[in-house]
Amino acid sequence: xxxxxxxxxxxxxxxxxxxxxxxxxxxxxxxxxxxxxxxxxxxxxxxxxxxxxxxxxxxxxxxxxxxxxxxxxxxxxxxxxxxxxxxxxxxxxxxxxxxxxxxxxxxxxxxxx
Amino acid sequence: xxxxxxxxxxxxxxxxxxxxxxxxxxxxxxxxxxxxxxxxxxxxxxxxxxxxxxxxxxxxxxxxxxxxxxxxxxxxxxxxxxxxxxxxxxxxxxxxxxxxxxxxxxxxxxxxxxxx
Numbered sequence: 001x002x003x004x005x006x007x008x009x010x011x012x013x014x015x016x017x018x019x020x021x022x023x024x025x026x027x028x029x030x031x032x033x034x035x036x037x038x039x040x041x042x043x044x045x046x047x048x049x050x051x052x053x054x055x056x057x058x059x060x061x062x063x064x065x066x067x068x069x070x071x072x073x074x075x076x077x078x079x080x081x082x083x084x085x086x087x088x089x090x091x092x093x094x095x096x097x098x099x100x101x102x103x104x105x106x107x108x109x110x111x112x113x
Numbered sequence: 114x115x116x117x118x119x120x121x122x123x124x125x126x127x128x129x130x131x132x133x134x135x136x137x138x139x140x141x142x143x144x145x146x147x148x149x150x151x152x153x154x155x156x157x158x159x160x161x162x163x164x165x166x167x168x169x170x171x172x173x174x175x176x177x178x179x180x181x182x183x184x185x186x187x188x189x190x191x192x193x194x195x196x197x198x199x200x201x202x203x204x205x206x207x208x209x210x211x212x213x214x215x216x217x218x219x220x221x222x223x224x225x226x227x228x229x
Binding site for chain 2: 042044046093101104
């Protein structure tokens with residue numbers, strides 16, 4: 001059973017456009033929702049994270065929107081750049097992030113000039 | 114900032130040999146570390162939770178006798194793939210939580226294991 005569902009699996013966006021990745025979760029015990037960015041041959045790097053007591057969090061060009069009642073959250077990348085081309089994973093954890101991280105399937109983002 | 118270091122970053126060895134991968138927390142202590150495996154173009158799947166001073170907790174379907182985990186200190190966890198076979202070839206990644214609730218987990222850069 002996939003506890004964190006992520007879509008789309010691949011995404012092509014033009015430079016300057018908005019990249020949107022959506023995720024949904026099942027387990028209501030999750031209370032910490034990070035997004036990770038992974039480049040080929042590297043481990044995932046934390047991009048931004050949110051807790052369910054807020055509906056939106058913005059850091060630079062990256063924004064997480066969170067809908068607790070629908071158990072859905074999404075990542076918006078504004079003004080997408082070719083350097084943003086990577087695989088993005090939504091994830092969920094409990095105990096405020098101290099426990100194991102459950103990953104979505106990943107979205108391969110390609111930003112074309 | 115908090116850093117998790119893995120070593121080696123890439124290892125190639127013959128089938129039947131055992132391979133040890135180290136995961137270190139460089140500027141913080143970690144009583145718990147996590148080991149993941151990632152096949153090409155797939156997501157990270159948790160293999161086991163490494164607990165300092167006690168036995169590791171393995172996820173369902175992961176052979177504990179094949180993937181030996183030792184968490185001997187507050188800054189070091191090791192994963193040993195015993196009698197490795199080509200199907201064990203994968204990208205192995207560790208992570209450690211940097212603090213209490215609300216603090217992020219940091220991941221190592223992974224170890225690419227290729228078994229010939």
